[in-house]
Amino acid sequence: MEDNESIIFRSGLTMSGIVLLALLSMISSVFIAESSKGDAAAINLAGSLRMQSYRIATRLQQPNSADAYHSPSGRTRNRRVRAPAGSTLADRRNLACGKRPPESDAQSDQFILA
Structure with a gap:
C-alpha cells in the first residue's frame, strides 16, 4: 500500500x-x-535613417548636383524621426537617461550635411 x-x-x-x-x-x-515592444520600430527607423544617409552621401558626391545641400532629404529625415515610432523611441531613450523632452524643436529642424 x-x-x-x-x-x-x-x-x-x-x-x-x-x-x-x-x-x-x-x-x-x-x-x-x-x-521588446518597440524594438522592431526602432530597427526600421534606424534602417530608414541609414538609407537616407546613403542617399545624402551619394548626392554630395555627384559633381553636377548644386542643390545637394538644399535637398529635401533633411526634411524627410525630420519627418521620419518625428514619426510616432521615432518619437516614442526618442522619448524612451530620454526617459531611460533621465532627460526631459525638449521644449522647442526649432533647433533640431536643421541638419548640417558636412
Whole structure:
C-alpha cells in the first residue's frame, strides 16, 4: 500500500513541477514580449535613417548636383524621426537617461550635411 501512495505522491510532485514550469514559461514570455515592444520600430527607423544617409552621401558626391545641400532629404529625415515610432523611441531613450523632452524643436529642424 505504501508503494502506491509513494507512486501517487511522486506523480503529483512531477505534475506540480510541470505546471510550475509552464507558469514560469508563460510569465517570462509575457515579460520578454513587453520589454521588446518597440524594438522592431526602432530597427526600421534606424534602417530608414541609414538609407537616407546613403542617399545624402551619394548626392554630395555627384559633381553636377548644386542643390545637394538644399535637398529635401533633411526634411524627410525630420519627418521620419518625428514619426510616432521615432518619437516614442526618442522619448524612451530620454526617459531611460533621465532627460526631459525638449521644449522647442526649432533647433533640431536643421541638419548640417558636412
